[in-house]
Amino acid sequence: MSATTSLAKRAAQASFAVAGIVPVAAGLWGVLQPLGAAGSLMNHGRYLSGLLLGIGLAFWAAIPGIERRTTWVRVLTAVVVVGGLCRGVGLLLGDPLLPSVAGALVMELGVTPLLCFWQGRLASRG
Numbered sequence: 826m827s828a829t830t831s832l833a834k835r836a837a838q839a840s841f842a843v844a845g846i847v848p849v850a851a852g853l854w855g856v857l858q859p860l861g862a863a864g865s866l867m868n869h870g871r872y873l874s875g876l877l878l879g880i881g882l883a884f885w886a887a888i889p890g891i892e893r894r895t896t897w898v899r900v901l902t903a904v905v906v907v908g909g910l911c912r913g914v915g916l917l918l919g920d921p922l923l924p925s926v927a928g929a930l931v932m933e934l935g936v937t938p939l940l941c942f943w944q945g946r947l948a949s950r951g
């Protein structure tokens with residue numbers, strides 16, 4: 826592996842590690858501090874937060890061999906993008922565009938696809 830490729834790999838690994846903090850932290854928060862719902866809605870919120878936590882942990886699991894995890898990263902990215910598109914539909918249906926929603930959309934429809942593209946470029950150099 827060339828020095829340039831090694832540097833690019835380390836930069837991608839660091840970026841995935843930092844970006845992964847968002848779903849892991851938000852997932853944990855949602856499991857431990859559900860959002861004002863009651864009963865089965867609260868339980869469903871915990872379940873969805875657990876899925877978010879799992880997505881973040883799965884992205885982190887790809888970090889050690891990031892240059893070989895193209896399929897893994899693309900599948901996870903597809904799941905995140907579908908979630909972001911559904912969040913966007915919610916906005917079209919009248920959900921408020923709160924700062925937290927805007928930040929989530931940036932991660933789901935911007936940062937995650939960019940990281941996926943970067944990983945694909947890294948894998949093609951490999």
